[in-house]
Amino acid sequence: MGFKAFRIDRDDKAQGGVRAGFVTMDEGELDAGDVLIRVVCSSVNYKDALAATGRERIVRRLPCVGGVDLAGTVVRSAAPRFQPGDAVIATSYEIGVAHHGGYAELALMPGGWVLPCPAGLDLSEAMAVGTAGLTAALAITRMEDAGLKPERGPVLVTGASGGVGSLAIDMLAGRGYEVVALTGKAETSDWLRSLGATRVMLRDELALDTVRPLDKAVWAGAIDNLGGAVLSWLLASTKPTGVVASVGLAADTVLNTTVMPFVLRGVSLLGIDSVYAGFGVREKAWARIAADLRPRHLASIAREVNFEALPEVFESLVAGGSRGRTVVRIASERQNKDET
Structure with a gap:
């Protein structure tokens, strides 16, 4: 069965030589990985907006599903750390740049890029942080x-x-x-x-x-x-x-x-390198984010938009018309639990 994704493709006539939009993909088009995730939320970083609008050459391989952050539930896993139904997050590394990213209903990730969603944060909160x-x-x-x-x-x-x-x-x-x-x-x-x-x-x-x-x-x-x-x-x-x-x-x-x-x-x-920071460093940071560094004003810092609003969000961000964080709702957590 196909799934919805926001994909960046080559277009020599478009700005930056790329065009981006919603497409239907199937699981066989995903990149290699150990953990198949049904995505609940992603987020919008400045890097994501530059990549999708062709303002900068961010994406190193085309076509590529955008979105450097994702949070969702495990569908299946070859990595022994994870079981179906586990709530997980993945950020940066090659995600959304050279590996299909979080702007899709399904994502397949290497196990070393995936972390359990920290206790005390739900998936939307994790992406408000991202x-x-x-x-x-x-x-x-x-x-x-x-x-x-x-x-x-x-x-x-x-x-x-x-x-x-x-x-x-x-x-x-x-x-x-x-x-x-x-x-x-x-x-x-x-x-x-x-x-x-x-x-x-x-x-x-x-x-x-x-x-x-x-x-x-x-x-x-x-x-x-x-x-x-x-x-x-x-x-x-x-x-x-x-x-x-x-x-x-x-x-x-x-x-x-x-x-x-x-x-x-x-x-x-x-x-400070948050792209290739090691697994142990990330675990420590996320543990602090859920504890003594937990943001007290996430509701004020982050807003949530639906998947279809992505193009508008990108344009606003590159124009300097936004503040804080934007969470992208890909699917409901209830829907994920029912389908996993």
Whole structure:
């Protein structure tokens, strides 16, 4: 029996040389894997929107079902860790980029890419967190391992209105940190405060063209989604032995800085990789997401849309017209249980 999927295909006449839309597939078209999953939910990341709209060359193999995140129930498994009916999640790796992803009613995944849905989170909540929340949790864990504590001082989160940023603010505030949000969207200020930000800074108010090698030391830590000049400024204004986690490159891939923050203040710059992070690292992060890093405001951060709304969501996201997270409802959990 066929199933519905949102697939990205080659089209040399379309933007970026790709076109995307709903198709009917059969199980034989899926990529190799050990765990067959009936998908309940996926999510929309900026990466997903760029891939589906042809804005960037994200997808490395065409055709490819989009969606780097998925959550659902096991239909069958050759991996002994899973049994039919188990609630599971899978995020990043090659999913939605070089392996058919989460925008389909069925997904076949390598067993090493699949995790049990953490106790205390349902499938929709897991996708409200998704790769964005995993990235935030990995950053916070690495920063705390490097010595960050609430009493050290304020932590800045850049790209604050996005998925990673909003979840990071919620998680950090829940841990007792003084969190400052940096955003380019003034209209989100009240919302960011409701998530736990004690102060909101606007990006266009920064004098990024006059940043000195060492500026006034303000931040005990930072989670940066932007890169470029903002990251240079952050490094120059971080306190001695402070920690900065680089998680994104939404503004620029180029970093112009000096060694002075590192050798005169002992600042640490941590690179956060949520795509190929190892299984044990992911397990630890998801355990924290379901416990001490559990977001307190998921209902405010995430909205849910039905499968058919995907194209509209992509366009809104690349145009900068969305905030937080978007969960895509592929099928109801009741329907999955009945069919498994």
